[in-house]
Amino acid sequence: QHFWLREPWPGRPVEYDAGTGTWGVYGYPEAQEILADPARFSSTTMRLVPKGLMPSGEEFSMEGFLTQIDPPEHGKLRKLVSSAFTRRVVADLEPRITALAHELLDAARGRGRMELVADLAYPLPVIVIAELLGVPGDDRPLFKRWADALFQRDARISLGKSAKEQPVDLRDTWRAWKEMSGYLADHAAERRRRPRADLLTRLVEADVDGERLPDAQVVNFAIILLLAGHITTTMLLGNTVLCLDAFPEQQEKVRADRALVPAAIEESLRLLTPFAALGRATTREVEIGGVTIPPDQLLMVWIAAANRDPRQFPDADVFDPGRDPNPHLAFGRGIHFCLGAPLARLEGRVALNILLDRFNPLRTDPEDRVEFMPTPTMTGVRRLPLIVPS
């Protein structure tokens, strides 16, 4: 069975999951309504985490963690960080991304084998975001360790259970968090002393109407960038290759008309949505998808499912770069819309063009093993061997 049919559209837009004590939202209009309404559906989901699961305040702060903040604080903070992380900053990266992709692929060619994730899809976005922030790209084994501890397993907790009865042990997660905060705090402090031409410096110096970011907020925003800046784009690249492999006639079309590359990236984001689910908390009793949900409930908004809702997307399980319009929710919607979308799209476009130039056809190796991410909230591969043209 095709990978993307593993979890087909469930046919019910909203459903309670007694196992985790959360509400799953699968429908497109329902997901859209929730993401557009932060007053009823708050992003501050951490407050629902059972007591005892979170480390004490001293060592752990979510302050400035953009994805967890509601209006009005969210707007102010977002303005500050986006004043440092502009479209111009991203667009200027194109030559570096191009050079880096060639460099990584040359190194792989020397070995005669190619595994897309280890050889390109992981290192490319990590090095780009590290260089952009101004931390050494060579520290990426550290970033990988932290990201693995935070993301690569199913860390869904059960709301009805005490800290002791949880299905997962979060101690590794908090340890990784602490290490990562310490690392970035050291770099941020260094930039205050000695500014450089990098994003960390722009963040410590960011100023909107006389307001500046406190240290803890600079660090937490840098954490989001470092994490979001690579895992998701890694998944995007792997998923796009999977799609083009499974739909060879579409690959030929895109290869022949490179103006279709951006649309192929968007369609890959729809069909294989990297961040499969977003969390929201109800602030009051709400009615959605014909279901009444009490206040202070955790909703898992499965944008991966919404992106295949047949009420919105005809032939939803088919990869069709010609789909127009393609209003997928892979980057979210509304006030939290992905701040890194221009960077992810740029990396995707550059990498895909280079892969098409260097691999004809672009095929996964049927003799070798493909590995998928182990957690259902992440749609992507962590190992994808390719056939190397001779």
Ligand code: HEM
């Ligand atoms: C927010 C997806 C790449 C930085 C989001 C959200 C989604 C998302 C769905 C909304 C979260 C919510 O509403 O709760 C993706 C995907 C990516 C990607 C699929 C790649 C294919 C990136 C990159 C960066 C980034 C490369 C930065 C370098 C952010 C930030 C936010 C965010 C800072 C928070 C925005 C806010 O809360 O206002 N992303 N992202 N993302 N993303 Fe991305």
